[in-house]
Amino acid sequence: MSDNGLLNGKAKRLNLGGGGGGGGKGMEYLLAGTLAVIIVGSLGFTIWKFFGGKTGPSGPTEMHFKCLKCNAEFELKPEEIPQPSEQAMYGPESMFIDCPKCGAKQSCLPMVQCPNPDCKKWYLPEATKFYATNPAAAPTEELKDVCPYCNTDRIQWYREHRPRR
Numbered sequence: 001m002s003d004n005g006l007l008n009g010k011a012k013r014l015n016l017g018g019g020g021g022g023g024g025k026g027m028e029y030l031l032a033g034t035l036a037v038i039i040v041g042s043l044g045f046t047i048w049k050f051f052g053g054k055t056g057p058s059g060p061t062e063m064h065f066k067c068l069k070c071n072a073e074f075e076l077k078p079e080e081i082p083q084p085s086e087q088a089m090y091g092p093e094s095m096f097i098d099c100p101k102c103g104a105k106q107s108c109l110p111m112v113q114c115p116n117p118d119c120k121k122w123y124l125p126e127a128t129k130f131y132a133t134n135p136a137a138a139p140t141e142e143l144k145d146v147c148p149y150c151n152t153d154r155i156q157w158y159r160e161h162r163p164r165r
């Protein structure tokens with residue numbers, strides 16, 4: 001319950017950005033909040049997309065997961081992914097699914113694909129692991145979401161490549 005409130009609070013704070021408020025003092029907090037929302041949001045969106053968003057024209061049809069217990073990496077087709085309850089979609093627990101390899105419950109996290117077009121490898125970011133296992137922790141910028149293969153910073157990459165409105 002308290003987790004939901006935490007997330008909602010962050011979302012609200014982000015929404016007030018429209019007025020072009022001035023000043024660097026709030027920026028740091030806003031930035032940290034943005035990071036958390038990007039990480040949590042991108043996961044949620046990915047999951048949502050595969051459950052029925054049907055927006056991807058030719059994206060990968062499988063999602064990649066990694067088990068924190070046995071370190072197995074595996075792919076699941078959208079229809080094979082156990083659907084989280086509606087409430088869980090808004091909480092960090094929605095990231096976890098049961099492991100088909102070792103049978104551990106709620107032990108697997110979705111991996112992300114490196115945005116670097118020359119790399120495109122799948123990996124499990126440290127930040128994802130951290131937020132999944134410490135849902136109440138405050139976001140910090142120290143948790144980099146970096147590809148272990150080519151060192152692309154996913155957050156930084158999206159910042160530089162995100163579509164302009």
Ligand SMILES: [Zn+2]
Pocket residue numbers: 067068069070071072099100101102103104107
């Ligand atoms: Zn496992």
Ligand SMILES: [Zn+2]
Pocket residue numbers: 114115116119120121147148149150151152
């Ligand atoms: Zn990479």
